[in-house]
Amino acid sequence: xxxxxxxxxxxxxxxxxxxxxxxxxxxxxxxxxxxxxxxxxxxxxxxxxxxxxxxxxxxxxxxxxxxxxxxxxxxxxxxxxxxxxxxxxxxxxxxxxxxxxxxxxxxxxxxxxxxxxxxxxxxxxxxxxxxxxxxxxxxxxxxxxxxxxxxxxxxxxxxxxxxxxxxxxxxxxxxxxxxxxxx
Amino acid sequence: xxxxxxxxxxxxxxxxxxxxxxxxxxxxxxxxxxxxxxxxxxxxxxxxxxxxxxxxxxxxxxxxxxxxxxxxxxxxxxxxxxxxxxxxxxxxxxxxxxxxxxxxxxxxxxxxxxxxxxxxxxxxxxxxxxxxxxxxxxxxxxxxxxxxxxxxxxxxxxxxxxxxxxxxxxxxxxxxxxxxxx
Numbered sequence: 001x002x003x004x005x006x007x008x009x010x011x012x013x014x015x016x017x018x019x020x021x022x023x024x025x026x027x028x029x030x031x032x033x034x035x036x037x038x039x040x041x042x043x044x045x046x047x048x049x050x051x052x053x054x055x056x057x058x059x060x061x062x063x064x065x066x067x068x069x070x071x072x073x074x075x076x077x078x079x080x081x082x083x084x085x086x087x088x089x090x091x092x093x094x095x096x097x098x099x100x101x102x103x104x105x106x107x108x109x110x111x112x113x114x115x116x117x118x119x120x121x122x123x124x125x126x127x128x129x130x131x132x133x134x135x136x137x138x139x140x141x142x143x144x145x146x147x148x149x150x151x152x153x154x155x156x157x158x159x160x161x162x163x164x165x166x167x168x169x170x171x172x173x174x175x176x177x178x179x180x181x182x183x
Numbered sequence: 184x185x186x187x188x189x190x191x192x193x194x195x196x197x198x199x200x201x202x203x204x205x206x207x208x209x210x211x212x213x214x215x216x217x218x219x220x221x222x223x224x225x226x227x228x229x230x231x232x233x234x235x236x237x238x239x240x241x242x243x244x245x246x247x248x249x250x251x252x253x254x255x256x257x258x259x260x261x262x263x264x265x266x267x268x269x270x271x272x273x274x275x276x277x278x279x280x281x282x283x284x285x286x287x288x289x290x291x292x293x294x295x296x297x298x299x300x301x302x303x304x305x306x307x308x309x310x311x312x313x314x315x316x317x318x319x320x321x322x323x324x325x326x327x328x329x330x331x332x333x334x335x336x337x338x339x340x341x342x343x344x345x346x347x348x349x350x351x352x353x354x355x356x357x358x359x360x361x362x363x364x365x
Contacts, residue, residue, distance in 0.1 A: 178297020
């Protein structure tokens, strides 16, 4: 590959994620269809399988799910690809968040702002529970493992509510139970 | 409430938090920031998350920026962000490199299924644990719980797009809160 071609690739990758960042309300996962259109259909930089496994891999790894963008960038263009993709997706949303946070802190007693956050708090809680539900759903749909995983989910909820057991031990325990064929 | 004493403490806290978060960091963030470190109350956590949610970008990453900024300004925000992303990025890229080998073992898929089920349980438990944060809501306890239930039904069961639910329930909640607070 020639140098100018590389530059175009990195720039294209960076700009693509830069533009998606301000649109990613509800997390970058909401812009996945658009990433798919660009990286798989339009440019052909990634195959269908590479795209899907990039996302699955990042979700299985520790850390925020946003890191799937780093894996996408990595699969397109190696380490520098991962860096420019993450830079693009993080830069606008970070600046926006910091600006909004400071403005909110300076005006915290303002009626509109108090109404804004009080009005959104119930929605946030509904959303958390919906997320848990949607994460559980694929396991409940497959008949092979339905009861085992359902029991594991229920035990996890109980342990989290009633004990101070480290969360990472529960996750690793789930992995061991899965590997041994119990769930 | 406690507070971090240095940028290093902030970075380490968020690295520790991110590394425990398989399949999402939300449950761990609640456990660490509210229960273990006691840097924020339950109410502050939900309120910060509510704002992090409507801003573009991942909610937990926005949350880390907001927490870091609150204690140490821009440097704090960058330290928290770096904690959240740097080491996990290294790990996920290493995984991407070895993935080609791992996928040939069915036991890896079995282990992932077990971990995924636990991750789902953790998020559900976090939601249940945080529900009392609504008891002091200016909307009124039952109204706030009603809005939360409606959000769960629309997003979790009916799969409406977030932006529509935000407009309807967020807008409705804000209007009710405005009316109650004024």
